[in-house]
Amino acid sequence: MSQRSAIPSTLADALWRIYRRPDPAPLWERGGNLPWNDPAFSARMLREHLDESHGAASRVAAERAAQLEWLWARLGLSPGSRVLDLTCGPGLYAVPLAGRGCHVTGVDFGPAAIAHARRLAAEAGVAERCVFIEADVRDYQPPAGAFDAALFLYGQLAVFPRAEAAALLRKVAGALRPGGRLCVELLDPARVDKADSSWWFTDDKGLWGDRPFLHLGERRWDEAERTSVERYLILHLESGHLDEIILCDQTYAVEEMTELMRASGFATVAAYPAWDGVALYDAEEWVVYLAEC
Ligand SMILES: C[S@@+](CC[C@H](N)C(=O)[O-])C[C@H]1O[C@@H](n2cnc3c(N)ncnc32)[C@H](O)[C@@H]1O
Numbered sequence: 001m002s003q004r005s006a007i008p009s010t011l012a013d014a015l016w017r018i019y020r021r022p023d024p025a026p027l028w029e030r031g032g033n034l035p036w037n038d039p040a041f042s043a044r045m046l047r048e049h050l051d052e053s054h055g056a057a058s059r060v061a062a063e064r065a066a067q068l069e070w071l072w073a074r075l076g077l078s079p080g081s082r083v084l085d086l087t088c089g090p091g092l093y094a095v096p097l098a099g100r101g102c103h104v105t106g107v108d109f110g111p112a113a114i115a116h117a118r119r120l121a122a123e124a125g126v127a128e129r130c131v132f133i134e135a136d137v138r139d140y141q142p143p144a145g146a147f148d149a150a151l152f153l154y155g156q157l158a159v160f161p162r163a164e165a166a167a168l169l170r171k172v173a174g175a176l177r178p179g180g181r182l183c184v185e186l187l188d189p190a191r192v193d194k195a196d197s198s199w200w201f202t203d204d205k206g207l208w209g210d211r212p213f214l215h216l217g218e219r220r221w222d223e224a225e226r227t228s229v230e231r232y233l234i235l236h237l238e239s240g241h242l243d244e245i246i247l248c249d250q251t252y253a254v255e256e257m258t259e260l261m262r263a264s265g266f267a268t269v270a271a272y273p274a275w276d277g278v279a280l281y282d283a284e285e286w287v288v289y290l291a292e293c
Helices: 009-019 039-050 061-074 094-099 111-123 162-175 254-263
Strands: 082-086 103-108 130-134 147-152 176-187 197-203 213-222 227-236 242-250 268-273 286-292
Touching: 009 227, 009 242, 039 111, 061 094, 061 176, 082 094, 082 162, 094 103, 094 111, 094 130, 103 111, 111 130, 147 162, 162 176, 162 254, 176 254, 254 268, 254 286
Parallel strands: 082 103, 082 147, 103 130, 147 176
Antiparallel strands: 176 286, 197 213, 213 227, 227 242, 268 286
């Protein structure tokens, strides 16, 4: 690890900014999400998506295979089905679905993730059945009634405030044909850690930077909004630059999400706790919704 003999003034300024941080961490500040669309962060995050030693960014291959079997049956997919994968990441679900004959449109605003998805599709020889769009899902305008099924996996509908999530659900309902189905995976509110906590660690290289950094994290639960709020302060030791990230996770009771989906244009909604028994390391933490237009 490299070391500095004197503390740069930027580092001292950053320490004061940490000391003076707003407390409690404000909800939804700077979007309330990880900087997925920052090119450098996206490139570092891609390493995590592809790291088979953990399932933090994308689940590991064996678990994805089990999920894909479930999705294939429950979404009623068959070769030729048109599937919309919202927040598709590096295409680890979209490309296998295209491999089974589906026509898949993946939308994600992570540049490295989308580039990887396109590469993967080309390598698998299914590029002609895949369209990967680099865009914020809130801006993407799907053609009306163009899809048989849609995916919104790994909790990503929860990183938006309620009103934005409702608008997204209405948009997906409009993009599906009558009888089309949506699968949404959301954290089970009963399993969300509601205790305040904080942590720190240092590293030379990882998700938060490629040079020595100090990561300071804190988590709180906002009871009024039923939202988990995490704040990450990343102090880059050589430059003194400070990254401040706030990640909000909106939780939904099953009754609330069911009602929201119905109000958004879905005729029937079924909720499956614990991933309906699919063998995932963290299955107990999730509720999977199947909504049909
Ligand atoms: C936890 S990863 C899951 C990716 C993929 N579904 C998987 O399981 O492999 C979350 C993904 O959501 C994307 N994402 C988050 N917010 C987004 C937004 N507003 N618009 C588009 N993509 C978004 C990120 O870029 C990231 O690729």
